[in-house]
Each structure stands twice: as structure tokens, then as C-alpha cells.
Amino acid sequence: MKNIYITDLDHTFLRTDLSVSDYTKKIWNSYAPHSILSIATARTYKKTAKFLQGVEVNAPMILLDGALIATMDKKIIATKFISQDVADTIIEEGERLGIYPFVLSLVDDALHESFSYSTTLNSYQSEIIKRYVDDDYTQAFTNLRASQNNFKLVYMAEEMLLEALELNLRMLFGDELKYILAPEAYMGCYFLTILHKNADKSHGIKSVSEAMGFDLNKLTVFGDNYNDIGMFELANTSVAVANAQEDVKKRADVVLTRSNDEDGVAEYLENLSSV
Template structure:
């Protein structure tokens, strides 16, 4: 039976400039014939497919923090949506504090996505939007509302403000939603992600396991941030890169000596291959 390797992307597999070295690609791809390979990321299908050009992925991908499970050829395995009603309430709660989110939604069964945002942006959001200037799936609204099928709703800002928003949302929704409050390493701020209560990487791994039929006792996962902890607890072997958050390292079976910018995942895979 094959071993399974599932890696987070940002700050784990990808370098900080969002690239992949030829070394990492070659080592990862060398496992393709003898292993099940996939990714678990907060990224959308479109961005993930772009970053993984030339990289072998032979199992469904866990996307958007587990809200979408899909193959590289766009076959949808599972979805976990925030409803329009809940999405609109989330937006309204943010409005009370003077902040507005990014809303990532599914447009159709071809995995076309919508990235919606308000005309009112804070400095962190404005910086993010610069990266999407040429994307055709972004849409801006003076009166931002949720769509019918929303993968996730994401706020960016200062930690204290987002903690206050999380507290207010928990008062409304309780455990009906999943709340992820974590540092945003690229921007130096925090983000608060709101998802369906079962949209996470651990549930995603269960979905991939059912679709492919692999044994969780042969699973190794790689990560760096709080949204990786769930899959760390599920896997036989959990591996944190050297630049991972302290709490993530504490949950890992193995903490690497190398960071994402030093090809940590690939060096680990090469090491165990030579063992």
C-alpha cells in the first residue's frame, strides 16, 4: 500500500515569494509513482493550480481550508458552504465595527470563483487587492453581500479588532461556524476566517481518504499555521517546517531544521527516501 503525503502551501511548501524551486519540484515529483500526493491549503482552486504548475498531484486537493475538495482536473468531490443568510449576517456584524470582508464564493460547477469585496478597504486589504488587479473573478460592491454558495468569508486587520468581531459572531452563531484567527505572515496583520463548521483540513483529509481509499496510518502531513493543527492530529506523522508557529511545532511529531525558503519539505522527503 502506498504512503500518502499532503502538504500545506503558504509558508510550508511554497517559498515566501510564492515560488517553488526546481529542487523541490524534482524531489516531490520523484514520489509520484510510489505515493499518493496532494495539498491542503487556504488557497482557491485557481491560485493552487497556478502555483502547482509542473508539480504532480495524484489525489483530490483540500482547498479553501477544507470548504472545497476537488481534483486538479476540476472534479468536485465535496463542498462545505456558508449560506447566503449567514454570510450576510457576518458582513453586517463586521459593518458595526467599520470593517468589511473578502467573500470567496462558487459561481458554477466548473469551479469558477468569485472574489467579492467592498469599496471600503483597510490598508491591509488594499495591499492584497493590488495582487488581484489582473484577475477576472474579482468584483467590488458599495453594498457588499454574500452569494448563494460561499466557501469562506475573510477579514484582515489588527488582532484586537478581529478578536472583538469573533466574540460578536460567536454570540450570534455559536458553534454553527468555524472561526480561524491567525497571524498573516505576509502582511504583518491578522486574519479572521469564517467557514462552515465542518470546513477544515482534517475533515478534508477524511473526504480525500474516502475518495481515494488510503490508510490514515500511512499519512504524513506538512504545515506551519494554526489551520494545520487538525490534520496534524489525524495523521500518522505530522511535520512542521522550521518557520512554523510555536503552537504548531508543539503539535508536530517532527520539526524540521529548514524553513519553507530552504526547501524544508523536499529535504525531508529526500532524507527519508535515502534512509
């Protein structure tokens, strides 16, 4: 039975400049002939595929925090959506507090995605949008509303403001939704991600396991942030990079001495193969 290695992208596998070093590619790819390799990320399919050019991925990917499971060749394995009515209510609740989300949705079965946002942006969102200026699937609206099939809604703001929004949403929807409130590692703010209640990386790994028929006892995962904790609890071995959040490090079986910018994942794998 093959070993399985699944890694988070941002602040774990990707460097801060969103690149993958040649060294990391070489070590990671060397595992492909005898291992199952995949990704678990909050990113969309399109961004993930762009970042992973030259990187071997031989199993379905866990995308959008587990709301989408899909292969590199665009075969959709599973989806978890927030309905249009619920998503519109979430937008209205944020509007009461003067904030608007990014809304990530599925356009069609060919895996075309949409990234919708309000023309009213705070400074954190404005900085993020600069990274998407060349993407043809982003669209700004003066009156933002959800689509039919919504993967997730993401707010960026100060912690207290997002705590207030989360409290309001929990009063309306309770456990019908999943709420992930976490710090943004490099921008000095927080983000609140709202998903289907079963959209997370641990449920995503279970879907991939069913599709591939692998043994979770052979699973090693890598991560840095709160949305990685679910897969840490599921895996046989959980590995946190040196720059991971402190609470995440406490949940890990292994804490690396190297960060994402120092090829921590690749160094771990290289040392593992030499044992």
C-alpha cells in the same frame, strides 16, 4: 498500501515569493509513482492550480481550508458552504466595527469561483488586492453582499478588532460556524477566517481518504499555521517547517531545521527516501 503526503502551500511548500523551486519539484515529483500526493490550502482552486504548474498532484486537493475538495481536472468531490443569509449577517456584523471581508464563493459546477470585496478596504486588504489585479474573478462592491454558495469569509485587521468580531459572531451563531483567528506571517496583522463548521483540513483529508481508499496510518502532513493543526492531529506523522508558528511546532511530530524558503519539505522527503 501507498504512503500519503499532503502539504500546506503558503509558508510551507511555496516560497515567500509564491514560487516552487526546481529542487522541490524534482524531489516531490519523484514520489508520485509510488505515493499519494496532495495539497491542503486556504487558497482557491484557480490560484492553487497556477502555483502548482509542474508539480505532481495525484489525489483530490483540499482547498479553501477544506470548504472545497476537488481534483486538478476540476472534478468537485465535496463542498461545505455558508448560506447567503448567514454570510450577509456576518458582513453586517463586521460593518458595525468598520471592517469588511473578502468573500470567496462558488459560481457554478464548472468550478468557477468569485472573490468579492468591498470598495472600503483597510491597508492590509489593499496590499493583498494588489496581488489579484490581473484576476478576472475578483469584483469590488460599494454594498458588499454574499453569494448563494459561500466557501468562506476572511477578515484582515488588528488582533483585538478581530477578537471583538469573533466574539460577536459566536454570540449569534455559536458552533454553527468555524472561526480561525491567526497571525499573518509577513504583514503584521491577523486574519479571521469564517467557514462552515465542518470545513477544515482534517475533514477534508477524511473526504480524500474516502475517495481514494487510503490508510490514515500512512499519512504524513506538512504545515506552518493554526489551520494546519487539525490535520496534524489526524496524521500519523506531522511535520512543521522551521518558520512555523511556535504553537504549531509544539503540535508537530517533526520540526524541520529548514524553512519554506529553504525547501524544507523537499529536504525532508529526500532524506526520507535515502533511509
